[in-house]
Amino acid sequence: MEVTRRGLLIGAAVGGGLLIAWGLGGRHYSAPLAPGEGEFAFDAWLKIAKDGVVTVAVPQLEMGQGITTLLPQIVAVELGADWRQVGVEPAPISGAYPNAPLAARWAPLWMPLTPSLADQPDDWLARRFAEGERFAATAEGLSLAAYEAPARAAAASARAMLAKAAAARWDVAWEECETSGGFVRHGRNALRFGELVEDAMDYAPPDPAPLRSEPAEEKPLDPAMDAPLAFPRLDLPAKVDGSYLFAGDIRLPDMVYAAIRHGPLPQARLARFDKDAEKGTRGLLNVVRGKRWLAAVATNWWAAERALAAMHPQFEVPGLLDSTRMEEALDRGVRHGEIERIVEIGDGDAGLDKPSLALRYDVAPATHAMLETASATARLRDGKLELWMASQAPEHARRAAARAVGMSEGDVVLYPMPAGGSFDRRLENDHAIEVALIAREVGRPVQLVWSRWQELVAGRPRTPVAAILAAKTDDTGTIGTFRARLALPATAREFGSRLFDNATSWAATDAASGKADPMAVEGAAPPYAIPNMAVDHVPVTLSLPTGRMRGNAHGYTAFFVESFIDELARRHGREPLSYRISMLESDLRMAAALQKVAKLAEWDGGNDQSGQGLACHRIGGGCIAVIASATRGAGGARVERLTAVADLGRIVNLDIARQQIEGGLMFGMGLALGSALSYDRGIPLTARLAGLDLPFLADCPEIVVDFLDSTADPVDPGELGVVAVAPAIANALYSATGLRFRRLPLLSEGL
Numbered sequence: 027m028e029v030t031r032r033g034l035l036i037g038a039a040v041g042g043g044l045l046i047a048w049g050l051g052g053r054h055y056s057a058p059l060a061p062g063e064g065e066f067a068f069d070a071w072l073k074i075a076k077d078g079v080v081t082v083a084v085p086q087l088e089m090g091q092g093i094t095t096l097l098p099q100i101v102a103v104e105l106g107a108d109w110r111q112v113g114v115e116p117a118p119i120s121g122a123y124p125n126a127p128l129a130a131r132w133a134p135l136w137m138p139l140t141p142s143l144a145d146q147p148d149d150w151l152a153r154r155f156a157e158g159e160r161f162a163a164t165a166e167g168l169s170l171a172a173y174e175a176p177a178r179a180a181a182a183s184a185r186a187m188l189a190k191a192a193a194a195r196w197d198v199a200w201e202e203c204e205t206s207g208g209f210v211r212h213g214r215n216a217l218r219f220g221e222l223v224e225d226a227m228d229y230a231p232p233d234p235a236p237l238r239s240e241p242a243e244e245k246p247l248d249p250a251m252d253a254p255l256a257f258p259r260l261d262l263p264a265k266v267d268g269s270y271l272f273a274g275d276i277r278l279p280d281m282v283y284a285a286i287r288h289g290p291l292p293q294a295r296l297a298r299f300d301k302d303a304e305k306g307t308r309g310l311l312n313v314v315r316g317k318r319w320l321a322a323v324a325t326n327w328w329a330a331e332r333a334l335a336a337m338h339p340q341f342e343v344p345g346l347l348d349s350t351r352m353e354e355a356l357d358r359g360v361r362h363g364e365i366e367r368i369v370e371i372g373d374g375d376a377g378l379d380k381p382s383l384a385l386r387y388d389v390a391p392a393t394h395a396m397l398e399t400a401s402a403t404a405r406l407r408d409g410k411l412e413l414w415m416a417s418q419a420p421e422h423a424r425r426a427a428a429r430a431v432g433m434s435e436g437d438v439v440l441y442p443m444p445a446g447g448s449f450d451r452r453l454e455n456d457h458a459i460e461v462a463l464i465a466r467e468v469g470r471p472v473q474l475v476w477s478r479w480q481e482l483v484a485g486r487p488r489t490p491v492a493a494i495l496a497a498k499t500d501d502t503g504t505i506g507t508f509r510a511r512l513a514l515p516a517t518a519r520e521f522g523s524r525l526f527d528n529a530t531s532w533a534a535t536d537a538a539s540g541k542a543d544p545m546a547v548e549g550a551a552p553p554y555a556i557p558n559m560a561v562d563h564v565p566v567t568l569s570l571p572t573g574r575m576r577g578n579a580h581g582y583t584a585f586f587v588e589s590f591i592d593e594l595a596r597r598h599g600r601e602p603l604s605y606r607i608s609m610l611e612s613d614l615r616m617a618a619a620l621q622k623v624a625k626l627a628e629w630d631g632g633n634d635q636s637g638q639g640l641a642c643h644r645i646g647g648g649c650i651a652v653i654a655s656a657t658r659g660a661g662g663a664r665v666e667r668l669t670a671v672a673d674l675g676r677i678v679n680l681d682i683a684r685q686q687i688e689g690g691l692m693f694g695m696g697l698a699l700g701s702a703l704s705y706d707r708g709i710p711l712t713a714r715l716a717g718l719d720l721p722f723l724a725d726c727p728e729i730v731v732d733f734l735d736s737t738a739d740p741v742d743p744g745e746l747g748v749v750a751v752a753p754a755i756a757n758a759l760y761s762a763t764g765l766r767f768r769r770l771p772l773l774s775e776g777l
């Protein structure tokens with residue numbers, strides 16, 4: 027769709043002024059930033075105080091990815107601020123912060139009948155939806171795509187206003203003034219921002235305000251260099267000294283604490299519990315019964331947890347969920363199920379009735395295993411409900427809580443808190459509903475914290491998948507036809523129904539049943555120049571509700587594709603690196619990443635017993651190449667080294683980019699070797715982090731990360747770092763052991 031409209035917020039707002047997002051009819055928003063004493067607000071993005079401190083609003087959830095440094099850095103560079111005087115605050119929920127790129131990306135979820143009308147960020151419907159729904163969700167690595175431009179525009183407007191104020195004092199043209207280090211300068215004249223900010227509010231910015239010729243950018247450096255950080259993370263000092271507050275750190279006067287037990291399946295009903303058993307629990311104040319859960323409220327969380335254990339709640343379960351039945355359903359689907367074609371290139375899979383190679387791959391359900399379990403605090407008083415919680419979709423969490431207690435959305439206030447890890451788990455809003463209901467019953471501020479066991483019972487894991495990949499090759503291994511057939515639920519559609527329609531898990535499963543889901547098979551079409559290609563989805567309905575996870579579909583499709591490509595190379599006696607590069611005719615960036623990672627890792631061709639394995643993958647405008655080095659010893663297989671080269675386009679903050687790739691590699695290693703859940707009669711067989719086979723500190727390999735210099739648009743490193751690790755390790759294990767592992771987690775069936 028090519029209908030576009032001017033979407034930037036314009037003008038400056040002070041106090042209770044208005045911001046205008048121009049479009050059909052226009053939309054008006056109260057200025058979301060509330061200036062304190064001595065502060066002045068510029069647009070929706072920044073405030074400048076008389077002491078020179080610049081405060082930047084961030085409308086995205088900080089969950090370790092560094093967004094509360096990246097957006098302030100963009101503003102600081104455009105404004106010419108002193109980084110030592112830059113602060114940050116979470117932006118309130120407001121239509122002034124529309125995440126139009128994510129709205130377009132998720133158009134199939136909120137507008138399933140005609141998603142093509144809103145599937146581009148510049149489409150009028152996508153922006154209109156994001157503004158009207160106050161949609162500022164944090165997901166898909168689209169924070170910079172959504173917010174760099176408006177943040178820069180706001181900073182440029184503020185810079186021009188400060189320059190006009192200074193120019194008036196010096197009797198010069200404002201266009202001749204420059205800003206740097208928190209000063210406006212002209213020749214030998216210099217004035218601090220704080221000295222000018224009050225006068226600056228009397229001036230209107232030019233429309234549009236001129237941007238600097240170069241946006242915020244840091245060039246890749248040799249990973250061995252110990253270069254000083256120009257823009258260190260703003261949240262780092264508070265995280266080091268322990269003063270950084272997460273959702274579970276909220277404390278309110280007269281606050282009490284709640285623990286909870288959930289039924290093992292979405293439609294499980296609370297049947298009975300021992301009401302008398304809790305009477306001897308010291309500190310217990312109340313018991314709140316939900317239809318599908320039981321909560322205990324006490325003066326401390328441990329007392330509430332012990333009371334629940336004593337009451338031994340029991341649930342009626344309408345059906346039995348176990349891993350064996352799920353695997354049988356996926357097996358039937360991938361072998362005999364009705365396909366929905368998602369991708370077709372050239373002649374598709376014509377002539378693939380007798381493939382040169384066809385292989386089966388499987389993925390078990392995987393849990394997020396974030397450090398901070400679901401935590402939320404609620405206070406209901408004077409007809410207002412206040413929520414303190416970490417949410418990737420705060421407006422939807424606020425609405426879900428309002429509906430649960432029968433209140434107007436306008437009477438619910440959500441204070442966004444950072445998350446101690448999320449990996450897309452905080453896109454779900456169950457705990458917002460529960461804490462609101464509990465607060466209504468107890469009449470006091472209450473903090474609800476899920477135990478790790480409840481996070482595993484009631485969480486929604488990444489979907490299990492069964493896949494068959496097939497290819498027709500010539501005698502040299504050149505692929506003429508490729509097909510990927512994936513059997514799994516319409517997992518993205520399930521999530522969309524829960525988020526946008528506030529549907530229950532079972533209603534979301536019913537709504538998605540039997541439907542094709544292109545988002546569930548993303549990444550299954552290789553980046554290679556294969557003339558004929560087909561990707562099929564076989565929708566399979568499972569009793570297990572599934573959700574999103576860092577990397578999403580790419581986390582398993584990269585495993586399928588890159589393991590399969592490696593097997594093709596081996597069967598035809600082709601060296602895996604040159605084999606891949608020979609098929610990258612038009613993807614020069616991926617080829618460059620492969621060549622650079624091979625040099626960094628001292629790639630030896632992945633020969634037998636070398637223990638080296640190679641994989642690469644592309645997500646949107648970014649790509650990554652990974653080489654894993656593994657050994658086999660008396661204690662089993664061990665990953666000794668991970669080397670990665672990524673092309674992220676323009677890098678805004680090099681240190682954060684490296685942190686995200688390194689963290690993604692370790693998260694991906696956790697998914698490759700553990701994180702899986704098995705079920706028996708609806709209950710996960712794992713109750714603690716210790717049972718997930720996650721890497722310990724002693725298991726962490728040496729990690730080397732480097733980047734390609736690029737002028738392309740910035741790409742989020744957090745998703746990209748996860749996806750290519752599993753196939754690289756699988757290919758390395760083959761090199762080290764001679765055994766092929768085609769199931770995630772690897773080694774789940776032993777060496």
